[in-house]
Amino acid sequence: MEDNCLKFDSRLDVEFLQSIYEDDKEHALIVFNQFLKMAPTQMEEIEQNYSSGTVELFRQKIHKIKPVFSFVGLTELTNRAEILEKKCKEVSHIFEVNDLYTEFKSYYRTSYPIIENEVTRLT
Amino acid sequence: MKLKAIIVDDEPIARSFLERYCQKQGSIEVMGSFPDSESALNYLTCNEIDILFLDVEMPGDTGFVLLDKLQYMPKVVLTTSKTDYAFDAFQYHVTDYLKKPIPYNRFEDSINKITESFKNTTVETNTEDIFIKTDGKFIRLSYQDILYIESMGDYVKYFTLAKHFLTHSTLKAVEEKMNPRQFLKVHRSFIVNMSKIIDIQDNTIVIDNKVIPISKALKSDVMGRINAM
Numbered sequence: 500m501e502d503n504c505l506k507f508d509s510r511l512d513v514e515f516l517q518s519i520y521e522d523d524k525e526h527a528l529i530v531f532n533q534f535l536k537m538a539p540t541q542m543e544e545i546e547q548n549y550s551s552g553t554v555e556l557f558r559q560k561i562h563k564i565k566p567v568f569s570f571v572g573l574t575e576l577t578n579r580a581e582i583l584e585k586k587c588k589e590v591s592h593i594f595e596v597n598d599l600y601t602e603f604k605s606y607y608r609t610s611y612p613i614i615e616n617e618v619t620r621l622t
Numbered sequence: 623m624k625l626k627a628i629i630v631d632d633e634p635i636a637r638s639f640l641e642r643y644c645q646k647q648g649s650i651e652v653m654g655s656f657p658d659s660e661s662a663l664n665y666l667t668c669n670e671i672d673i674l675f676l677d678v679e680m681p682g683d684t685g686f687v688l689l690d691k692l693q694y695m696p697k698v699v700l701t702t703s704k705t706d707y708a709f710d711a712f713q714y715h716v717t718d719y720l721k722k723p724i725p726y727n728r729f730e731d732s733i734n735k736i737t738e739s740f741k742n743t744t745v746e747t748n749t750e751d752i753f754i755k756t757d758g759k760f761i762r763l764s765y766q767d768i769l770y771i772e773s774m775g776d777y778v779k780y781f782t783l784a785k786h787f788l789t790h791s792t793l794k795a796v797e798e799k800m801n802p803r804q805f806l807k808v809h810r811s812f813i814v815n816m817s818k819i820i821d822i823q824d825n826t827i828v829i830d831n832k833v834i835p836i837s838k839a840l841k842s843d844v845m846g847r848i849n850a851m
Contacts, residue, residue, distance in 0.1 A: 566722035
């Protein structure tokens with residue numbers, strides 16, 4: 500990757516982030532800030548759908564947030580979302596995805612502060 | 623000239639990414655970004671575009687339902703985070719299929735492919751005629767021989783007295799190539815050779831026994847171009 504590319508926290512998917520932002524710091528900041536603003540709301544909606552037990556609505560919300568994680572370098576969360584989404588197609592009751600969903604939420608909670616730090620560092 | 627595009631995706635970050643990519647790539651003008659199929663359809667009913675960046679799973683109508691409702695087919699680039707739609711994409715003749723998140727170089731490849739396809743559709747030679755690509759070869763058509771041109775989805779058909787020729791293009795691309803002094807768009811689906819008009823009545827034009835509609839919005843353009851007494 501070229502030297503003039505942006506530098507990111509090594510816990511993120513740096514290679515992918517550099518491929519989409521290259522040296523465009525302004526764009527990266529816009530997207531990272533959008534993520535910080537929107538992800539908690541989207542995760543809350545996912546939680547509501549989980550609580551109400553509607554598998555298809557839950558799956559749709561997971562599907563929608565899935566690529567968003569990659570936009571901020573959280574590729575592992577995108578992968579976990581994909582597994583969760585596929586599992587939703589195989590099950591009839593929401594409790595059958597409980598373990599996967601719990602892991603997904605836990606990973607999200609530990610990842611969110613990384614993005615907060617990146618915004619502070621890039622600003 | 624820049625290609626006109628719209629983006630349809632309910633995910634704001636995905637929309638902003640495509641907007642930024644289009645801006646960076648330079649040959650596309652984003653005419654609008656829409657969070658659902660319904661608002662995009664409202665825009666497309668009144669406006670013609672060259673490229674449609676389209677998500678599939680959205681609240682309300684899916685991207686495929688939007689394609690079903692379109693009266694003409696721009697170049698469609700599906701942007702989705704699933705690969706499951708590849709078969710549908712093939713059936714809908716979409717130009718490209720980009721999996722989100724989209725790396726910039728993949729986006730650029732897609733746009734280069736589309737730009738080339740627009741360039742290759744017609745090759746202008748001089749002010750008297752054009753070459754159109756049909757049945758795998760380029761055929762010379764004299765402007766004087768063309769009666770009218772009709773849009774047919776992903777294709778346009780050139781009508782002459784003797785024959786008609788189907789070519790992969792949009793009416794918008796044809797309009798930009800044709801001599802504007804001789805040809806006029808009279809309807810979303812028709813460009814006519816002004817010198818071939820036999821009569822005009824109400825909202826129709828007759829050329830060689832073919833009755834061609836004039837759209838309400840373009841009626842004044844038509845009337846302004848004829849030498850009426």
